Amino acid sequence: MSVYKSSKGVEMIAIDSGKIAAMVAQMRSAVATVQAPISPVIVGPTKGSVDFGQVFKAQMDQVNALHQDAEKLGQRFSLGDDSVNLSDVMIASQKSSIAMQTTIQARNKLVTAYHDIMNMQV
Incomplete structure (x- = not known):
C-alpha cells in the first residue's frame, strides 16, 4: 500500500493487488483446513x-x-x-x-x- 497526492492535493491510497491475492489464498487454505473430513467412528x-x-x-x-x-x-x-x-x-x-x-x-x-x-x- 502506498500513499500519494493527486493533482488536486488529495491523498490517495494505492492498494497492492498482490497482497490482496495472497490474503485471499491464505483465507481459502484456512477454510479448506476447517472443512477437513471428520474422523470415522470406531466400530x-x-x-x-x-x-x-x-x-x-x-x-x-x-x-x-x-x-x-x-x-x-x-x-x-x-x-x-x-x-x-x-x-x-x-x-x-x-x-x-x-x-x-x-x-x-x-x-x-x-x-x-x-x-x-x-x-x-x-
Whole structure:
C-alpha cells in the first residue's frame, strides 16, 4: 500500500493487488483446513456395534489434540515465530473452543438422559 497526492492535493491510497491475492489464498487454505473430513467412528468387536468407551476416548483425544495445537501455535506466535500468523492462532483457538463446547454439551445431554432413566419408575 502506498500513499500519494493527486493533482488536486488529495491523498490517495494505492492498494497492492498482490497482497490482496495472497490474503485471499491464505483465507481459502484456512477454510479448506476447517472443512477437513471428520474422523470415522470406531466400530466395536461385533459387526455393526459401536463401543461407547472407544468413541468417547477418541473424541476426548481429538479435543485434547486441538487444544494442544492451539496452545503450541499461541506460544510460537508469542515468541515471535514469523511462520505463524495471528489468523492461524485465532482459528486454532476457536476450533479448540468449539470442540470443547460440543463435548461439554454432549456430556450434559448424557447426564440428563442418565438422570431421566434413573428416575423412571419401574
